[in-house]
Amino acid sequence: MSFDLPPASFLAAQQRIAPYVRRTPLLPRPRLHGDSFPHAHLKLENLQVGGSFKARGVFNHLLQLNEEQRRRGVITASGGNHGVALAYAAHCLNIPAMVYLPTRASADRVARIAAWGARIFKHGRDWDDANLKALEHAAQENLYYVHAFDAEATLAGQGTLGLELLEDLPELDCALIAIGGGGLICGAAAAIKQCKPEVRIIGVEPFGAPSMSVSMNANRVTPLLETRTIADTLAPRSVSERTLALAQRYIDEIVLVEEARLVEAMRWLWRECNQLVEPAGAAVIAALLQDETKIARFKQPVAVICGGNAAAESVFADYQNAVR
Numbered sequence: 001m002s003f004d005l006p007p008a009s010f011l012a013a014q015q016r017i018a019p020y021v022r023r024t025p026l027l028p029r030p031r032l033h034g035d036s037f038p039h040a041h042l043k044l045e046n047l048q049v050g051g052s053f054k055a056r057g058v059f060n061h062l063l064q065l066n067e068e069q070r071r072r073g074v075i076t077a078s079g080g081n082h083g084v085a086l087a088y089a090a091h092c093l094n095i096p097a098m099v100y101l102p103t104r105a106s107a108d109r110v111a112r113i114a115a116w117g118a119r120i121f122k123h124g125r126d127w128d129d130a131n132l133k134a135l136e137h138a139a140q141e142n143l144y145y146v147h148a149f150d151a152e153a154t155l156a157g158q159g160t161l162g163l164e165l166l167e168d169l170p171e172l173d174c175a176l177i178a179i180g181g182g183g184l185i186c187g188a189a190a191a192i193k194q195c196k197p198e199v200r201i202i203g204v205e206p207f208g209a210p211s212m213s214v215s216m217n218a219n220r221v222t223p224l225l226e227t228r229t230i231a232d233t234l235a236p237r238s239v240s241e242r243t244l245a246l247a248q249r250y251i252d253e254i255v256l257v258e259e260a261r262l263v264e265a266m267r268w269l270w271r272e273c274n275q276l277v278e279p280a281g282a283a284v285i286a287a288l289l290q291d292e293t294k295i296a297r298f299k300q301p302v303a304v305i306c307g308g309n310a311a312a313e314s315v316f317a318d319y320q321n322a323v324r
Helices: 007-017 054-062 067-072 081-093 107-115 127-141 152-168 183-195 211-218 241-250 259-273 279-290 313-322
Strands: 026-028 041-044 074-077 097-101 119-122 174-178 200-206 253-257 301-305
Touching: 007 054, 007 152, 007 183, 026 152, 041 152, 054 081, 054 152, 074 081, 074 127, 081 097, 081 107, 097 107, 097 127, 107 119, 119 127, 152 183, 152 241, 174 183, 174 279, 183 200, 183 241, 200 211, 200 279, 211 241, 211 253, 253 279, 259 279, 279 301
Parallel strands: 041 301, 074 097, 097 119, 174 200, 174 301, 200 253
Antiparallel strands: 026 041
């Protein structure tokens, strides 16, 4: 499959969604004692509206709907963050929304979606199962389907993150980005590489969900039989023809990270940067903790913290008990 996104699509998306999303901070990290990667910047998409980068693609969809599509409503399938973003955006734009989640979706994510008024359905173990059911529902009721990664509007919206990186850090020479279905890394990488081809794009996947790695190695979309990782928002069993084509063109390498490293990275971000993030959001830091040499040779690398929708109850439990 031959597919690309023209630079104009990212610029149009950037202008379209600007009133509705945050330009998230790009932080140079202060040098720490024994710091192994002192030059890295952190792009804090965990501070984005809805708690993740997903709002970019969702708003780029919804703001292009016609009146009839808005009236009928929108639907999607999500591992969690895309559903939160859709529920939030639909609430802001007064559009009815439905979200299909896998049965193992966390209670925290369910609550976040419900808080914005979207109707929730659960189906199947993985995102892929929920996606098939949501597509069926969309066809039956003629609802606009907002795909989490396999849609031009999604990819163009996520690509606005790449534009921000180049605008805020023109000297950018490396970007580390987590991979689920590939929407974020493919959109951002396409935006970056078409402006500055020499930037190295490094993807990060959990060992238990190497959907993009397997497909790239096979040179075709190759669904996994199952995924097993605590980074549930990085766990579709398959990427798409579209995201694979973009990955083959724009991703330079992919790093696989262990589950223990994800937990270590979450603790590191909380301890060193006061950022409470989900496992997926910590994946890029896990890659650096696992092999700090990955970016040692770069002068202006960025690690994208893609999401922060972690359940915070355990953080507050001790304080709650203390005041009883």
